[in-house]
Amino acid sequence: MPSKAVSIRLRLALWYGVLSAIALFIMAFLSYALFARSQYVAQDQVLRLSARHVAAGVLGAGRSYILDTKPESANIVLRLYNGNERLVQATPGAEQVPPASPRATIVSPAGPAYDQAAAMVPALRVDPVQSTKNAFGILIIRGERWRQYVLPLEKNGRFLGYVEALTPLGPLDRAVSDLKNLLFSLAAISLVAVIGLGGSIARRALAPIARLTSTAGDIAQSGDLSRRVGPVEHPDELGRLAMTFNEMLGSLQASSQVQQRFLADASHELRAPLTIMQGNLELLRLHPDMETQEKHDMLSDVEKETTRLARLVSDMLLLARRDAGVPFRSAPLDVSRIALEAFRNAQRLAGGQVLKHAVQPGVRVCGDPDRLHQLILILLDNALKFTPAGRSVGLIVTEDQERVLLVVQDEGPGIPAADQAHVFERFYRADPGRARDPGGTGLGLPIAAWIVEQHQGSIELKSEEGHGTRVEVTLKRGG
Known part of the structure; x- marks a missing residue:
């Protein structure tokens, strides 16, 4: 059993949704990753600068006055250790943070504080370089992450101790997590809105197709081709x-x-x-x-x-x-000879009418000889049927530089103006013609028009009641 086809509107809406989802989630991911990485890198820069200020004071004056005052940021803890990792001095309030092992951080430094998603995009700020002379670490204190930076102190080749800078990552972790949840929630909400909007747009855009389908269905059921x-x-x-x-x-x-x-x-x-x-x-x-x-x-x-x-x-x-x-077969031929043959055949059909011709010799066209013979004979036969005995029917064949002209002229009663527009329709015959031609089929002139059309020519009828009828056929010269 064939599966049910999915509508174009639904497919368009799904495509809108898929493409929008890709775009929205890429934007959300990049926004989150760039923001998160820049914030964690900025935090590392602050820790490194703070530690270097302390180290500069200790190495230059034997002590750092920064350690005697509370840092401008209450979230930064600065501590000074001697070579044996014994705490020598710390900023006010540092006692709330348990001592750590600076040497362990130098030996086994931690990676970036940001997650792997943020690591996939380039940094807006350059990451601080770690080496054997400084290192970043991650500490877990009371269930919260702390970022640690350790800078060894050396003077004149003599090792003096360590400067440690710490800051809690909890607030930044929560801010980054909230941003991630917000961005991806907005992306999901936007996706639903885009799918709905895409369905609405697709429905409006495809409304003409729906009308086409409805109209076609109505026509198929009713057979009424007048519907639009x-x-x-x-x-x-x-x-x-x-x-x-x-x-x-x-x-x-x-x-x-x-x-x-x-x-x-x-x-x-x-x-x-x-x-x-x-x-x-x-x-x-x-x-x-x-x-x-x-x-x-x-x-x-x-x-x-x-x-x-x-x-x-x-x-x-x-x-x-x-x-x-x-299609007809087409070859160069002498239409003058064909016209004279048709003229001789038409003479046997005459019932007292006078047949005359003015056929220019050597006129050539490209076409089907049998069909051109039939064309001329149809026109002559038609003229004879509607021309009383004693009156004339004439055939003219002539040419100029570009065209060949075939003319059949009769002296019949002519065709009423109301009937002239229909004479090339199948089975159409004006009432006077029916009275004089009970054996006619009404297909002669339609066949003649078709033959002319196949030869890429034109046929024109000129008639006036009481003054006869003139049929002119124009063909291209050829051969």
Whole structure:
């Protein structure tokens, strides 16, 4: 069983949270480590300076007046030992701190007073250097850490004793611990806030996708392609996605309407010849002793309808190739020769109309000879159907420096202005045309337009009621 997919909004919020957590905890860690290390190093510097002041007095004058007075900081204890580690003198109040062994600290000095986390970052202050002549130590007095600094005293090569400086680390330890807890608590609280805020931002940012999903779901359930995504608030990437989705729905709706109309018209066009054929064959079956002439007429009607049906199916298959995007073959050819062949074929279709041509010889294009022949024949056949006997239909083929022009001109009744915008639609035929052409399929001009489109040309119809129709096809010169 597939696992439940995690929503984009949740993933974005989690990514916001992970990245923010990394940033927040790095900042918290660096803040804590830098502060802690700088404070402990500053404390060590104070102890070392205090011990050196005492040592300078003892070595220079035989005694230090600092030991006679209470230090400015009550947290610092200063003591003077002789060479045998016997306490000689100490600052007032030092008796509360048990004596220690200065020699033990020199032999086994302690490391930094700060923890390993603070040791991972560079120091803001330079750590005091320890050597065999001075050392830092850590003492535990009444459960509290004390920092110890021991400085040996030597004069003229003679060892005199030790100066010891001590300070309690408890207050600083607690301050550093409180800071650590505060920083990481703030980081955790900020992380929760960032995740919540990230989820809210992601929800608002992905609102167009939610509308897209909702609209797509409604369309899938209802099949209503007229539905659209609501108005776009911001023209960003998601806004453009919503606009593109609406445009796609419009295109699908238009295609669906064309397809539905095509199926309805095709059903209607197929039903008529099939009904005629079925009726005539049924009469022939029921009345086998029918007169010979009447049988001949019925079979002639069946033959005509069969021819019409075959032509209709052929045209529909050709348009299906168009919808499937099947390309034409293209090669240099003499379109003048093709036009004359189509003209001769059209002469056999004439019913009293006068066919004329003005074909410039040697005009060449790149294209499919069979389809160009079909194009010209469609235009001539269409013109003949709508032109009364005795009137003319003309074919013109000419060229200039950049283009080839094919023109079919008739002297028919023309096409009403309201119908001219639809003549290239499948199965569309104006009512007057239907009256004169009951055997037409309404697919000729759509096929012609497709052939022109595949040859990267253009087709234009110009017509005026009572003054005939002119169809102009423009192709690129070639070959």
